[in-house]
Amino acid sequence: MPNATGKSFDYILVGGGLQSGLMAMAIRHHQPEARLAIVERESQIAGNHTWSFHATDVPAKSSAWVAPLIESRWPSYQILVGGRKRSVNLEYFSTSSAHFASVISHTLQGSDCEILTNATATELTGNRVTLHDGRQLDAAVVFDNRGPSRVDMQSYTGGFQKFWGFEILLENDWPIANPIVMDDRIDQRDGFRFVYTLPLERRRVLVEDTRFSNSPSIDRDECLDKVQTYLSDRGCRHYKIVREESGVLPMPTGGPLPGSELPKLAGGYRGGWFHAATGYSFPMSIAVAEIVATTPVENMPAVLQVLANEHLGRAKFARFLNRLLFDLVKPKTRYQIFRRFYRVLDESRIARFYGHRFTRTDAFRIVVGIPPMGL
Incomplete structure (x- = not known):
């Protein structure tokens, strides 16, 4: 053929x-x-x-x-875990x-x-x-x-690494210039849980609710609630969600x-x-x-x-x-x-x-x- x-x-x-x-x-x-x-x-x-x-x-x-x-690309990124903050100087x-x-x-x-x-x-x-x-x-x-x-x-x-991310358009500038790869100032149910942020432009940022969990299940609305709280705590109350992505990776x-x-x-x-x-x-x-x-x-x-x-x-x-x-x-x-x-x-x-x-x-x-x- x-x-x-x-x-x-x-x-x-x-x-x-x-x-x-x-x-x-x-x-x-x-x-x-x-x-x-x-x-x-x-x-x-x-x-x-x-x-x-x-x-x-x-x-x-x-x-x-x-x-x-x-x-x-960014010159470095931040880690905020267990009350400690570190800048990792890796591009x-x-x-x-x-x-x-x-x-x-x-x-x-x-x-x-x-x-x-x-x-x-x-x-x-x-x-x-x-x-x-x-x-x-x-x-x-x-x-x-x-x-x-x-x-x-x-x-x-x-276990699994699972995440739900929201690409956000903001009315004001995102306050942090470099990515935050781990920010665990979020409740730790369902495994080690953290927020991941990528400032793609001054007013466009990807915010992901991520966790290392024993279960592959993930709830979009529950993740969105955590992300909205995270944004609100950083003074971001007016924004538009322009894209979403999610995944479950085997570990x-x-x-x-x-x-x-x-x-x-x-x-x-x-x-x-x-x-x-x-x-x-x-x-x-x-x-x-x-x-x-x-x-x-x-x-x-x-x-x-x-x-x-x-x-x-x-x-x-x-x-x-x-x-x-x-x-x-x-x-x-x-x-x-x-x-x-x-x-x-x-x-x-x-x-x-x-x-x-x-x-x-x-x-x-x-x-x-x-x-x-x-x-």
Whole structure:
């Protein structure tokens, strides 16, 4: 059967989210003549998200192709946990789905590349994708980047990072110039709970009610009530909600590790390429994208296995931290773990931890002095 566009491809990326977007940027940078297709089941790529990350999450070799994706940047951010306040002097970046999708679409425009939306992949092999309408796409390599599989609560062990965010237009300027990544001056029911704020413009701010919880359930109206109280306490009484986003990210204590799908090629959450103790995948997704764009197809599984081996010890330690957080510490006292984290770690250790590049010494520093049952 002929493929959907009358063309063959070098790469087919199934799923139009973060991992496929990063792969597309890396491939176009390193192989400008490569033919690639992104297959997305929804009507647009990139969904409805805000992705934030440290400047240190981007290695020098990847900075040229990651740079266009950066929409907002700040020189530092604040942490307010357990009555302590700290400024973390690490450059912090952010990009919205709208910006991310626009950059990807522009980068692929006018080339032998396709973005196929409203297209559900029903079958994947190493060289072929079959769509819901029977069309088939062929390529030298197919990557499964469709995000995490649905969590089976009967077998899943671990907790969740869940959030509901509201992008707010204000009548007056937001009072704080830099992000507040954690502000736990909010009731601590349902896990460690905090407000996250990103000042996108002087009068436009994203405010998220976030928590690390044992349950994946989240109530939009309850989150909105907390956000409205938070805004009111800061003198913001006249505003308009222009966008909302929500999510539930797995923070497992076991389960698949990075590269767990190999030799099958899978990226992002689908391939286990995420930080179990934070729920985020941006740093490892950059590393995977760089490998995909610079490695011959026949060598790709082996090179990705090397990367998986490099992250194995860290991935196991992250799952140990989740056991500590979700199984051994009472929800109302979980804030003490994060207060200590930001009290004892310097910026370089914080950067390595969030980038999933932490050393054994870093891991030792994180846990020494934490009594799991006495918090």
